[in-house]
Amino acid sequence: MTDFTSQFQAVKKSSRKLASIGDERVQDILFDLADLMVNQSELLIHENQRDLARMEESNPMFDRLLLTENRIEGIAKEMRQVAKLPSPLHLPLEEKVLPNGLFLEKITVPLGVIGIIYEARPNVTFDVFSLALKSGNGLILKGGSDADYSNRAIMSLIHQTLQKFNIPTEAFLLLPADRTATKALLEAVDQVDVIIPRGSQGLINYVRQHAKVPVIETGAGIVHTFVDAEADLEKAKAIVHNAKTRRPSVCNSLDCLLIHEKLLPSLPELIQPLLDCGVKIYADEKAFSSLPEIDLIQHAKGEHFGTEFLSLQLAIKTVKNLDEALEHIATYSSRHSEAIVSENQENLNRFLLEVDAAAVYANASTAFTDGAQFGLGAEIGISTQKLHARGPMALKELTSYKWVVRGNGQIRA
Amino acid sequence: MTDFTSQFQAVKKSSRKLASIGDERVQDILFDLADLMVNQSELLIHENQRDLARMEESNPMFDRLLLTENRIEGIAKEMRQVAKLPSPLHLPLEEKVLPNGLFLEKITVPLGVIGIIYEARPNVTFDVFSLALKSGNGLILKGGSDADYSNRAIMSLIHQTLQKFNIPTEAFLLLPADRTATKALLEAVDQVDVIIPRGSQGLINYVRQHAKVPVIETGAGIVHTFVDAEADLEKAKAIVHNAKTRRPSVCNSLDCLLIHEKLLPSLPELIQPLLDCGVKIYADEKAFSSLPEIDLIQHAKGEHFGTEFLSLQLAIKTVKNLDEALEHIATYSSRHSEAIVSENQENLNRFLLEVDAAAVYANASTAFTDGAQFGLGAEIGISTQKLHARGPMALKELTSYKWVVRGNGQIRA
Incomplete structure (x- = not known):
């Protein structure tokens, strides 16, 4: 040697x-x-x-x-x-x-x-x-x-x-x-x-x-976006689409969509832009029942949560409320980037305070987690x-x- | 298990x-x-x-x-x-x-x-x-x-x-x-x-x-104090004595005195307060020749440099100039606390800039490296x-x- x-x-x-x-x-x-x-x-x-x-x-x-x-x-x-x-x-x-x-x-x-x-x-x-x-x-x-x-x-x-x-x-x-x-x-x-x-x-x-x-x-990003009951659906559509499809191979890209159960009726509309891009969906029971039966949409298995896909794949988890979303994130997140989409100020504040991650977002795409975007002028890596x-x-x-x-x-x- | x-x-x-x-x-x-x-x-x-x-x-x-x-x-x-x-x-x-x-x-x-x-x-x-x-x-x-x-x-x-x-x-x-x-x-x-x-x-x-x-x-401190040719001898005496004897068992206490060769004639006076406290001295050749022959003063061996004594023992190394002092410190220091005693501003500035340690001192005792002393209000440890x-x-x-x-x-x- x-x-x-x-x-x-x-x-x-x-x-x-x-x-x-x-x-x-x-x-x-x-x-x-x-x-x-x-x-x-x-x-x-x-x-x-x-x-x-x-x-x-x-x-x-x-x-x-x-x-x-x-x-x-x-x-x-x-x-x-x-x-x-x-x-x-x-x-x-x-x-x-x-x-x-x-x-x-x-x-x-x-x-x-x-x-x-x-x-x-x-x-x-x-x-x-x-x-x-x-x-x-x-x-x-x-x-x-x-x-x-x-x-x-x-x-x-x-x-x-x-x-x-x-x-x-x-x-x-x-x-x-x-x-x-x-x-x-x-x-x-x-x-x-x-x-x-x-x-x-x-x-x-x-x-x-x-x-x-x-x-x-550095690196590994198991990234969630929680679309709350009081989300603006247009914002949510754009944010989820951007976070998942802009550059699926990078660490700030979306891996798991958390959806408030009250919004399930809007789920098909929310993920249509993803399907248009060929994103493969792994939906939990409730979400699956709300979605059309097509090849791109499959039943989620346990392994799909807490996975960094780095490709056009997305897990969907339905939650009853903010607490359940916070709990899921605390369990599966790699503490890289996490987002909430909501118009409820109290929920936004709780999410930003309680989620433990390098970057926490209210009503924005996680794709912004990047040295140049944050105004640091360069980047040698993203610490997790x-x-x-x-x-x-x-x-x-x-x-x-x-x-x-x-x-x-x-x-x- | x-x-x-x-x-x-x-x-x-x-x-x-x-x-x-x-x-x-x-x-x-x-x-x-x-x-x-x-x-x-x-x-x-x-x-x-x-x-x-x-x-x-x-x-x-x-x-x-x-x-x-x-x-x-x-x-x-x-x-x-x-x-x-x-x-x-x-x-x-x-x-x-x-x-x-x-x-x-x-x-x-x-x-x-x-x-x-x-x-x-x-x-x-x-x-x-x-x-x-x-x-x-x-x-x-x-x-x-x-x-x-x-x-x-x-x-x-x-x-x-x-x-x-x-x-x-x-x-x-x-x-x-x-x-x-x-x-x-x-x-x-x-x-x-x-x-x-x-x-x-x-x-x-x-x-x-x-x-x-x-x-x-945290912890380990192999600490030096360099007494430069242009040191104020009274300050040097007080600083060296304080750094060595105040609490010998703590990490900021002095382990090795570096002395400029021009000051060797003053070395006996410089270390007299240490001898009065019963400090055992390990002196290199030149320093040894400048000191009285008493039991407390012995020839330094290689192992005495780079040792954290945590007790009433001190190594002495004679150096030709600031560069040699810097080199010795870079080799043996644990990057905890390092001091220079000098009235030469240029030497003070070079020492403070070039020595790589958590705390670098000009004309003060290394005993100050401590959370409460630095005004932090408490201390959980000293990171090295x-x-x-x-x-x-x-x-x-x-x-x-x-x-x-x-x-x-x-x-x-």
């Missing part, structure tokens, strides 16, 4: 210098790299083709893996946007003078070294680099083996740019694309401050099982845990803080 | 109601409990005596375990202070209106359920309860077996008070004092949001190795990791946040 310790230590050590690069210089580096990747798009596409040649075109990952001129332009544009965001470093969070004259400041600092484990999406390599550099963090990347040629080519452009600006390249490490490297990363307690897995539930479970380093879990960061994570969420204490000889009694 | 799942689920479920108790009622509960523990101090002391009867008086844990009338009064006083702190819940962290009219609020919410694993200190049971209730969190406590009679008596007073106020007692669970319970707690991924171990490095290592639930590591909370943790650090999104039918394009 390869020993990565010395490489990890080099990342840790060189990462200490990143916080003092200065944000103007960080901007210059990112603009320079954005230009370079466009200029070198031929090279990137060439290496990307070597990856693609090993994959069937019918594989759903093929499209995620693919780099084109247009996509590279898009990645470069995003990098320039990140470059221009305000620096998240050295911001004062608190200031106080103690009675003994000690002056305390709580200021933001980089987390240190961030480990990212991800699958075959080469754009992530650029995205994560720009966020890490901007927030003064070193980076250890473990990409998918399917994208290894692409990732190596991207990393070589990154290192080339860093060298030009005299920044230590060792602070940004791309690991070999094998499980040995993953395991070493997960156990690098003294060298890595946090690991963020980006990918399938299987990957996230593996990371949770084996990590000794703190992890921020409560520690450190919840919901969309961007630059601020890649910082920690420290207490800076200035005295003139104070001692404690 | 006992199955704790249903008990954990009951904690999780009933904890959801805690955020809406209302802070006035929380205050009433804590005041009531403070009175009750004083009224029932005879009972508490009786049960505590049963624990003490199983321990040798010479055991250093004996004093930590001991409850007296005075100590109970002290615990009650602290509980009343926590009661009066501002509520950390439902505070707006951010507010924005998006161009499409969506109104976003980022507000503080409880973490959910907090697991605490601690050793034979019964006062922790009361302390942690008041912080958890005040921050709306459910609690699963795993205390040391040495304190089990005391902890059961304390928990019964807590439950008695909760019942009186009609708060679900299931939200606050004291586990049996055995390793089976610890293991179950560490693996309760869906029921527990964070585990905070309080105790020895051995306990913390065990938790890190076995936890599947997110952990906040960078995720979520760093340094002293109190009420605010026991919260997460959620995004509350109010719309009127918005869907995403």
Whole structure:
């Protein structure tokens, strides 16, 4: 087994210098790299083709893996946007003078070294680099083996740019694309401050099982929308349709519609736009009886509740009242995004207060759970845990803080 | 093996109601409990005596375990202070209106359920309860077996008070004092949001190795103070003496003095107050040569650097300049508390910027790293990791946040 310790230590050590690069210089580096990747798009596409040649075109990952001129332009544009965001470093969070004259400041600092484990999406390599550099963090990347040629080519452009600006390249490490490297990363307690897995539930479970380093879990969204008795049906139709069909493969898409039993007569109208899009419905007894007998509509089984479909499928559960909806959500939600559609203010307020999720919505589509939509300027993932960061994570969420204490000889009694 | 799942689920479920108790009622509960523990101090002391009867008086844990009338009064006083702190819940962290009219609020919410694993200190049971209730969190406590009679008596007073106020007692669970319970707690991924171990490095290592639930590591402090060439010797003497001898057994106490080589001639004077207190010194070659030959002063061995002594022992390392001091600290520090004594502003600023620790001090004793000293009003532990909370943790650090999104039918394009 390869020993990565010395490489990890080099990342840790060189990462200490990143916080003092200065944000103007960080901007210059990112603009320079954005230009370079466009200029070198031929090279990137060439290496990307070597990856693609090993994959069937019918594989759903093929499209995620693919780099084109247009996509590279898009990645470069995003990098320039990140470059221009305000620096998240050295911001004062608190200031106080103690009675003994000690002056305390709580200021933001980089987390240190961030480990990212991800699958075959080469754009992530650029995205994560720009966020890490901007927030003064070193980076250890473990990409998918399917994208290894692409990732190596991207990393070589990154290192080339860093060298030009005299920044230590060792602070940004791309690991070999094998499980040995993953395991070493997960156990690098003294060298890595946090690991963020980006990918399938299987990957996230593996990371949770084996990590000794703190992890921020991202991704899995088992998302509900409760259409209350006093819902505006037109709003409900649009919101449910948007949340389910806009991009079914992403984590904020709708998985389970909760319908107040009083609204069952309107259920056929409510879900007609879904049926028009070919959404397969798993309806509980009461809902099933209210719906036409067509192939797209089937009886729900237990397993359909609490499932993240990531495709054109939807479970429907009938509830007697708000309490039953809250109970169902508390039981099955992954605490990502949850919505209520209602014109009853009291119910809206109770839902927003009592539902425990990263984002809770009143009369809006859950499709908005996203760093760019929330005005964070970027996104490194959507946290589904409560520690450190919840919901969309961007630059601020890649910082920690420290207490800076200035005295003139104070001692404690 | 006992199955704790249903008990954990009951904690999780009933904890959801805690955020809406209302802070006035929380205050009433804590005041009531403070009175009750004083009224029932005879009972508490009786049960505590049963624990003490199983321990040798010479055991250093004996004093930590001991409850007296005075100590109970002290615990009650602290509980009343926590009661009066501002509520950390439902505070707006951010507010924005998006161009499409969506109104976003980022507000503080409880973490959910907090697991605490601690050793034979019964006062922790009361302390942690008041912080958890005040921050709306459910609690699963795993205390040391040495304190089990005391902890059961304390928990019964807590439950008695909760019942009186009609708060679900299931939200606050004291586990049996055995390793089976610890293991179950560490693996309760869906029921527990964070585990905070309080105790020895051995306990913390065990938790890190076995936890599947997110952990906040607390405690271990390998603390340095660098006395620079341009230090004010009187300040340095007082600061070093205070940091080492005020309470040697706590985590913010000094472990290693870094001395600029130009100051070696003043080293005997600098450490005289330590010798007067019986501090055993492990000096590197250069420092050793500058010091008198007495029993308390020995040659440092490799193991003396990077050691948390928690007693009247101190390592001394001579450095050529600030860079060497920074390098030593980066190598051996546990990133808890680090100090510089100097009158050189440039060196002070570099030290405060470049040293990576929860608290960095210029010309002050590291003994100030403490929740109460920093004005947090209480303390549940001192985090030595960078995720979520760093340094002293109190009420605010026991919260997460959620995004509350109010719309009127918005869907995403």
